[in-house]
Amino acid sequence: MGLHRFKPIPSGRMGILWTLSTIRDAALVEFGCMGHMLYNGVTLQHTGVHDVSKLYSTHIDETDIALGGTNRLNKTIANVVKRDKPRVIFLLPSSIPEVIGTDIPAICEELQHEYPEVDLLPVGYGGFDIIQHRGVQEALLLLVKSLPIDTARTPQPxxxxxxxxxxxxxxxxxxxxxxxxxxxxxxxxxxxxxxxxxxxxxxxxxxxxxxxxxxxxxxxxxxxxxxxxxxxxxxxxxxxxxxxxxxxxxxxxxxxxxxIDADFIKEEQAISRSRLAPVMPQFRHIVRSHPEEAILSLGGHVDVVRGILAFGCRELFLSKGRCWCNCPDMGSEDIPYFSEEEWSRVIKEHKKGYLMASGEALEWAGLNRDMQISNPDTKWRLHPYEPPFVGFRGAVHLANLWINENIED
Incomplete structure (x- = not known):
């Protein structure tokens, strides 16, 4: 791994952890170093996630690595079943067991008959060969392949x-x-x-x-x-x-x-547009008289960047600035992937207009952290009640951020 001033792209293992760690009635057991799950638990608390999956790490030592021992994993599973009685235990290898070839699926198959009331599901991709976004994808796919039962459509949509x-x-x-x-x-x-x-x-x-x-x-x-x-x-x-x-x-x-309930749409439109009405003249003035201040630059998950950019340019008539995504596998001609060197240079050169990126990048550049749209974060998020970015309320929230950013500049 090379040197980084900021956090590097997380591994696929981290994407898996962030995806599975929030599921209730489940436990996540990592066959790996004892500190991993501690750090993951703290990260989840920072994002406002509490009391969901039970997180465990077995710890491994030199003997386990040299001889391929898995007794710690067996004992951990037994303790988790006895203590928490989860419906499902996800078993994840960390990088070292993945590299030395520990056969987690075979261990699950061998132990499953001992715990008929608990599903033991092995999760791959604990190594360094994939990144966060692929880990999220594989974890979501594992869930829908393994857990849904045959069921009829719900009576109501x-x-x-x-x-x-x-x-x-x-x-x-x-x-x-x-x-x-x-x-x-x-x-x-x-x-x-x-x-x-x-x-x-x-x-x-x-x-x-x-x-x-x-x-x-x-x-x-x-x-x-x-x-x-x-x-x-x-x-x-x-x-x-x-x-x-x-x-x-x-x-x-x-x-x-x-x-679609036409009355609901009509009401939501009316509420949103009435809240935007006082600042629309100012947005039009900025676009017409100070076009350099109406440039919208964004960095983050490609779907978030694309969506916010579409709203800003189509509905508030802002201009597209420097936009990038945080995954090398998702870059395209219109929203390319930027390396740390590339996005840090863009942020450092930013003078006018709106710039929305990760909390880490904005803090480093001394910019307004209210303009954050992606992680890494640098703040605690203790509750889930902050305003959204999507939907009708998200439109008002984004416009509120942009108009105040213009005033503060």
Missing amino acids: TFNIIGSCADMFRFQADANEIIRIMKGAFGMNPVCVMTSDTSIEDIENMGGSHINLVIRREGEPAAKHLKERFATPYIVDRPYGIDGTIRWLEKIKEMTGLT
């Missing part, structure tokens, strides 16, 4: 959210806004919010929903699997802005055949 994970900034607030909008527009409730607010039972019942809302592209393989098994349609998109959210709802209407 329902939905699942796929891809609300603890590695995304404001993940809880965005999921809550989507739930609010789906309830208001269609009268639909969620079966499963995977994985930021879910339980093993919720995941088991995912097949009963009428549509899957995939809010990050890493969740699409999981949605494809659910479509093949349960014939559940899915949409891969995040709703940003007033007009953008309505377009998103129209797509859901077309897929489900449901009728």
Whole structure:
């Protein structure tokens, strides 16, 4: 691993941990160094996640590594079953067992008959060969392949959210806004919010929903699997802005055949536009008279960057600035991947306009950390009640950030 001034791209193992650690009625046991789960637990607390999966690490020493011993893992599983009685235990190898070839699936198969009341699920990708986003993708896919049961559609229309994970900034607030909008527009409730607010039972019942809302592209393989098994349609998109959210709802209407509650949409539009009305003249003045201050630059998850950029440019007439994503596998011509050297240079050169990026980058540059849209974070987030970025309320929140940023500049 090379030298980094900032946090490097997390490994696939971290993506798996952030995805699985938030599931209730489950335990996550890592066959690896004792400090890993401690750090992961602290990170989850920083993001506002509490009292969800039980997190354990077995610890390993030189003897385990040299001789391939797994007795610690066997004993840990026995203790976890006795102490917590989880529905599922996820078994994850850390980098060293992965490198030396410890066969976690074989261990699960060997021990499963001893614990018929608990599912032992091995999770791969503990090594350094994949990065965070692939880890999230594989964890989501493992869940939908392993846990959903055969079930009929719910009597009333329902939905699942796929891809609300603890590695995304404001993940809880965005999921809550989507739930609010789906309830208001269609009268639909969620079966499963995977994985930021879910339980093993919720995941088991995912097949009963009428549509899957995939809010990050890493969740699409999981949605494809659910479509093949349960014939559940899915949409891969995040709703940003007033007009953008309505377009998103129209797509859901077309897929489900449901009728949108026109009164709800009318009311949400009226509320949002009335709150934006006082500052719209100022936005128009900035765009017309100070175009260099109306440039919107963004860095973070590609789906977040693309969505916020679309709202800013289409609905508030801002101009696209330097935009980048934080995953080398997701870069494209319009939103490329920037290395640490590249994005730090962009931020350092930033003078005018709006810049939204990770909390770590904004703090380093001495910029307004209220403009954060991605992790790494540098603050505690003790509650899930902060304003979202998506949906109708997210549109007002973003406009509020931008107009105040212009005033402070």
